[in-house]
Each structure stands twice: as C-alpha cells, then as structure tokens.
Amino acid sequence: MISYISTRGRSGEQGFEDVLLKGLAPDGGLFVPASFPSLSDGQLAGLSGKPYVDAATEIMVPFLGGAIGDSEFRALCAEAYGRFTHQAVTPLVQLDERLWILELFHGPTLAFKDVALQLLGLLFDHVLAKRAQRITVVGATSGDTGSAAIEACRDREAVDIFILYPAGRTSDVQRRQMTTVPSENVHAVAIEGTFDDCQALVKAMFADAPFRDDHALAAVNSINWARIMAQIVYYFVAAAALGSPRRKVAFAVPTGNFGDIYAGYVAGRMGLPIEKLIVGTNRNDILTRFFATAEMRKTTVVPTHSPSMDIQVSSNFERLLFDLLDRDAAVVTRTMDAFQSSGAFTVPPAAFTAATASFTAHAVDDRATEETIRDAFRAAGYTLDPHSAVGVAAARRAGLDPKIPIVVLATAHPAKFPEVVTGVTGVHPALPPHMADLFERAERLVTLPNDLKTVQRYVHQWARVGKARN
Numbered sequence: 001m002i003s004y005i006s007t008r009g010r011s012g013e014q015g016f017e018d019v020l021l022k023g024l025a026p027d028g029g030l031f032v033p034a035s036f037p038s039l040s041d042g043q044l045a046g047l048s049g050k051p052y053v054d055a056a057t058e059i060m061v062p063f064l065g066g067a068i069g070d071s072e073f074r075a076l077c078a079e080a081y082g083r084f085t086h087q088a089v090t091p092l093v094q095l096d097e098r099l100w101i102l103e104l105f106h107g108p109t110l111a112f113k114d115v116a117l118q119l120l121g122l123l124f125d126h127v128l129a130k131r132a133q134r135i136t137v138v139g140a141t142s143g144d145t146g147s148a149a150i151e152a153c154r155d156r157e158a159v160d161i162f163i164l165y166p167a168g169r170t171s172d173v174q175r176r177q178m179t180t181v182p183s184e185n186v187h188a189v190a191i192e193g194t195f196d197d198c199q200a201l202v203k204a205m206f207a208d209a210p211f212r213d214d215h216a217l218a219a220v221n222s223i224n225w226a227r228i229m230a231q232i233v234y235y236f237v238a239a240a241a242l243g244s245p246r247r248k249v250a251f252a253v254p255t256g257n258f259g260d261i262y263a264g265y266v267a268g269r270m271g272l273p274i275e276k277l278i279v280g281t282n283r284n285d286i287l288t289r290f291f292a293t294a295e296m297r298k299t300t301v302v303p304t305h306s307p308s309m310d311i312q313v314s315s316n317f318e319r320l321l322f323d324l325l326d327r328d329a330a331v332v333t334r335t336m337d338a339f340q341s342s343g344a345f346t347v348p349p350a351a352f353t354a355a356t357a358s359f360t361a362h363a364v365d366d367r368a369t370e371e372t373i374r375d376a377f378r379a380a381g382y383t384l385d386p387h388s389a390v391g392v393a394a395a396r397r398a399g400l401d402p403k404i405p406i407v408v409l410a411t412a413h414p415a416k417f418p419e420v421v422t423g424v425t426g427v428h429p430a431l432p433p434h435m436a437d438l439f440e441r442a443e444r445l446v447t448l449p450n451d452l453k454t455v456q457r458y459v460h461q462w463a464r465v466g467k468a469r470n
C-alpha cells in the first residue's frame with residue numbers, strides 16, 4: 001500500500017486523500033511517495049494503442065492506495081479527459097526525422113496545466129463529498145494558471161474559487177478565459193494593483209488563521225502531488241506510441257517550476273526507459289546553471305516571450321533534491337534553509353553525478369525562441385508557441401544520439417501567445433473552434449482595490465463555507 005512522506009521528514013506517513021487536500025506538507029516540505037510503484041515491461045508494451053483514459057487509470061491507480069475505487073477513478077478520468085478536444089487527448093505530431101511534438105494543449109484553456117487540473121477538480125469534489133466538506137480555493141495569477149484553475153473548479157459542488165489578477169495587466173485572451181465562465185462558484189477578481197499585490201493578498205488571507213480556517217481556504221498550486229501524478233501519464237503514453245520499452249526515448253520539456261519534467265523523472269523511476277530528460281529554460285536559467293555547475297543560485301526574474309517560465313525558484317525541484325540526497329530529509333532541510341537565507345546551495349559531487357545522468361539543460365533566449373518558431377513554420381508548416389519552442393531548441397542542442405527519438409512537450413497552444421507568434425510567422429494563430437466565440441461572450445468580474453479587508457469581505461460574502469462567523 002502506498003504512503004506519502006515529506007521531503008523535510010517531519011509529517012509522518014500520509015494517505016492519498018490528505019496529500020491531495022493539504023498540498024504542501026505541514027513541515028513545509030513537499031509530499032512524495034515513500035516508494036515508487038513500478039510497471040513491468042509487459043505492462044509498458046500493453047499501453048500502446050490503449051485509450052488515454054485506460055492508460056491513465058492503470059498508471060495512476062497505484063498512487064491512490066485504495067482511497068478511490070478503480071472503476072470510480074476510471075469514471076473521473078473519463079470525465080476529465082472527455083473535455084479535451086482531441087480523441088487521443090495528448091496526440092503526437094512529427095516535426096522532423098527525430099523530433100516529435102507531444103501536444104498537451106487540447107484542454108479547455110489551451111495549456112498543459114489542464115491535463116492535471118481537470119482531474120484535480122474532480123478529485124477534490126469526490127473526496128470532499130465523501131467527507132461532507134467544502135473548500136474555498138483562492139489564488140493569484142498573472143494570466144495562465146488562473147484560467148486553468150477556474151476551468152478545473154467550475155460547477156464543482158464542494159468548491160468555490162476566487163482568482164485574483166492584476167486589472168489591465170493580463171492579455172485579453174487570458175482575462176476573457178477567466179471572466180467568461182458563467183458558473184456561480186467562479187469569482188474572477190480584478191485587483192487594482194500588480195501581480196505581486198495579488199500574490200501578497202492571497203498570502204495574507206492564508207496567514208490570517210481564523211479567516212483561513214473559517215473559509216477552509218485551499219490552493220491548487222503546482223506543488224500538489226496529484227498534479228504530478230496526472231502528468232506522469234503522458235510520458236508513458238507517448239513512449240509506448242514510439243515503441244517503448246523496445247526503444248528508448250528522450251523528452252525535452254519547457255520548464256518553470258520543475259513540475260512537468262519531474263513527472264518524467266518519476267515515470268523513469270517507475271520503469272520507463274528514458275535516455276535523457278532535457279530541461280529547456282528561457283533567460284531565467286537557474287536550472288540550466290544548476291545542471292552545469294551543481295550550484296543553485298537565485299537571481300532576479302526578467303520578462304521573456306515565455307512568461308509561464310519566468311520564475312526565480314523552481315518549487316518542485318525539492319522533490320528531485322530529496323532523491324539526489326539519498327532521501328535524507330535532514331540534509332534536504334538544511335539545504336533548503338541555506339537556500340532560504342543565502343539564496344544559494346551546492347549539491348555534493350555524488351548528487352551532481354546522479355543529476356546529470358538523468359538530466360541535461362539548455363537556456364534559450366528570445367531570439368533563439370523566435371528562430372525556432374520561424375524554422376518550424378517554414379520547414380514543417382507547424383506553429384509552435386514560445387514555450388514549446390524553448391523545448392524544441394533545447395532538444396536540438398542536447399547532442400543526443402540521432403537514433404533516439406526526442407519527444408518535445410508542447411505546453412501551450414500558439415493562439416494563447418498571438419503577439420509573438422504573429423510577429424514571427426506573419427500569420428495570426430486562430431483560436432480552436434470551441435473558443436472561437438471567446439470575444440463575444442459576456443464577461444463577469446468584480447474590480448476591487450488592493451486592500452486586504454475589502455477582498456476578505458468579498459470572499460466571505462460569496463464563499464459557501466464560513467457563514468457561521470461574523
């Protein structure tokens with residue numbers, strides 16, 4: 001039976017439901033399985049040609065530890081992935097002799113985060129209904145994560161969601177994806193301030209213990225184990241389609257918080273033969289520097305063409321670090337404390353050797369991103385979004401044996417980033433049919449000042465938990 005432990009070692013052993021609802025471990029660490037389940041070569045070979053929902057069920061069930069019955073879980077997967085507009089859910093498209101694009105953007109908000117969040121919303125509802133509980137999800141977004149979280153939580157019986165975004169500072173597509181959802185439990189809140197103000201408001205709401213507890217505040221951020229779990233699936237599905245386990249495959253992943261590529265690492269730990277995991281970063285290259293020097297060192301964030309990867313610290317990296325340091329939670333805690341206080345840490349030689357055996361990393365600037373988009377458009381008639389282009393460029397720089405196919409994870413639809421794409425190709429990328437009327441839909445939002453009390457009053461007024469007090 002699977003159980004979960006914290007990378008900081010002081011949260012005991014927890015089951016899947018608690019890990020799902022808590023997100024972050026109580027000791028400040030991240031939850032990981034106490035040991036990884038594995039798939040046999042026969043199971044791997046059997047994935048080829050299976051419907052996505054069947055493969056997803058088979059791969060994820062071992063992580064549930066019996067918390068949800070197999071057929072119930074299969075029904076949740078069928079509902080989550082039934083909302084994707086491609087029959088294959090995450091189809092593979094060939095770009096050239098050895099590069100394959102794994103399109104992860106056929107979900108409701110056209111970004112790969114839907115793959116995990118669509119399932120997460122249903123899992124929350126399922127577990128909360130069983131416990132007769134409700135939660136209030138609050139989050140801040142600079143654009144992308146907010147809409148994926150809203151689509152995940154809309155119409156969920158046990159969930160109300162409030163997403164704070166900076167008024168006038170998101171793209172029109174991003175804003176409309178958040179404000180045109182007609183569901184009663186969805187609240188798009190434009191804050192008169194910056195993204196940092198929104199984040200500070202959310203942090204302050206979580207820090208206000210009575211408010212947090214009264215409203216059962218919850219987050220759907222990228223450190224939730226269930227999100228990683230859902231992302232493991234497409235590594236197996238893509239590799240099986242390309243001949244795994246007979247043939248090794250490499251993956252190139254446009255990386256920000258290290259969640260998506262860490263899921264690939266877990267697939268490897270579960271038995272998938274992976275030649276290499278290629279990290280693609282933009283100019284915010286903290287990870288690329290780490291895989292070159294063994295030192296993780298914070299710098300300031302610069303804006304790029306691939307905004308969802310503009311990060312200073314990759315929060316999921318701690319999960320890999322835990323394994324690199326032989327699962328010694330005391331050493332992980334010391335290392336993360338040092339990182340917190342000094343902005344840097346270095347891993348010992350054995351850990352670095354282990355890291356570079358599995359990973360290689362490449363930083364791709366905006367110019368190279370544009371060139372890669374132009375190239376794919378000219379040579380293959382294929383339109384890449386800027387994030388996916390970082391993955392393609394990193395794959396080409398990795399210098400792997402040309403016989404090894406490389407699967408590049410395409411994390412966003414090009415129509416999400418029309419300015420950059422149109423500037424390079426001269427062709428405006430069209431929104432897919434299910435979103436073609438986005439600009440005709442009615443918007444629903446509230447604009448609030450950058451003031452904690454006002455925002456809390458609004459949340460209290462509309463959340464369905466927390467009516468007892470005040």
Ligand SMILES: *Cc1c(COP(=O)(O)O)cnc(C)c1O
Binds near residue numbers: 255260309412
């Ligand atoms: C979130 C995101 C990423 C980065 O994924 P991580 O799991 O944070 O590494 C890459 N591309 C797009 C489009 C994203 O939205």
